Amino acid sequence: MTTRDNILHELNELKSSLASLNPGNVYSVPAGYFDGLADQVLSRIKSLETADPKEELLILSEMLGHLPKQMPYAVPAGYFEGLAERALESVQKSNDYQTANEELASLSPLLSGLKKEMPYEVPAGYFEGITKDITEKSKPETKVVSLGSRSWFRYAAAAVVTGVIILGSFMIFNNEKIDPASDSHAWVKKSIKKVSTDKLEEFIELVEDEKSVASNSTVKQEEIKELIKDIPDSEIQNFLNETDILDGSDKDDLLLN
C-alpha cells in the first residue's frame, strides 16, 4: 500500500470530507494568458519611467491616448443667463401649475383655512424695560421683622444671658479651694456634700465590720475594772505597750486594722 493510499484510508476512517476531493489543480488561467505577459509587464515598467502623462497614457492604452482633447458637448452662448426665469415661466405655463395657497388648500384644507394673523400682541415699548422689570421681580422678598415693637423681648434675652453668665461665674469662682493637707475635715465635708447621710451610714457600717473583734464587745467597762483591780498600773501599761502593734489604734500599721 502506497503512502497516498494510507492517507486516504486514514481520512476515510476519520470520516473527513477531504477524502472525497479530487486531487487535481484547483486553479486555472484563461487561455493565452501568458502569451503577451512579458510585453505587458515591460510596457507597465516603461510607463512608470515616462515623464509625460500623454506618453504614459499611450503606453497603457492606445485608444485613450489617441482621443481628441475637445469637449464633445456644447451649449449655445448665453444659455445660462435667465435660465431660472425661463424655467419658472415654463412651469407656470404648464397645465397642472398651482400657487402656494392652492397647493396648501389641496393638501390640507385645515391649514389653509387658518388666518395669517399673529394671535398675540405686546403693548408698545414692552421689550424696552423688560430686563429691569425681571431683575426687580426676581429678587426674593425678605420679610422685615421690626424689633422695635418688641423691645421687651430683647431685654428679656439680655437678662437671661446675663443671669446665666453670673450664675456660671458664681458656680465656677465660688468653688474655693481647700487644701486637704491643712484642713482635712473641711475638704472631706465639702467633697461629700452631695452624698446622702443614708449612703454615708451604709458605707461606714460596712467599713466597721473590718474593725477589731472586740470593738463590739458587750462586756461592760465596770466588769473589766473589777477583773483587773489587782493588777498594778505599770504592768498594765507594759502589757499595752507590748500589744500596741496589734491594736488598731496604731495608725502606722494599718495592715492589721
Add this chain to the structure above:
Amino acid sequence: MKKFLLIASFLFSFISVLNAQPDNNDEKIRDKMREYIQQRMKMTRSEAERFTPVFIRYFREWRNTLKENRTDRLILQQKIVEIRLRYRNEFKEIIGEQRSNEVYRQQEIFIQELKDIKRERMDNRRGPRTRELPL
C-alpha cells in the same frame, strides 16, 4: 432672639456639665477618697495618673470583700490584709516602697473623717445641742 436663647441654653448646659458629679454615691466616695489620698500624699500628675486605675481596682476589691465576708470578722480581716499586701506591691511601683503604706493610712483617716461628718449630720438633724467633740 433664637440666637440668644440658644447661647443661653448652651451656657447653662456647659455649666451643668462642669458641675456634674458621678450619680453613684459609692463612686463619689471612692473618687473623693482617691482625690484625698493623692492630695494628702502630694502625688505628682504622673503619679496620680498611674495611681488612679490601680486604686479603683483596689477599692472595688476591698469593697466587695467587705460585703461578702460580713459573717466572720477574722476571715474578713485576713482577706483585707491579703488585698492590701497585694496592692501595696502595685502602689510601690508607682509611688515607691516607703509611701505605699501611707495610702492605707490616708484611707483610714478619710474614713474617720466620714464618720465624724456623719455624726455631725446626725447631730444637726436632732437639733442644736451641746455635744462632746470627737478627739
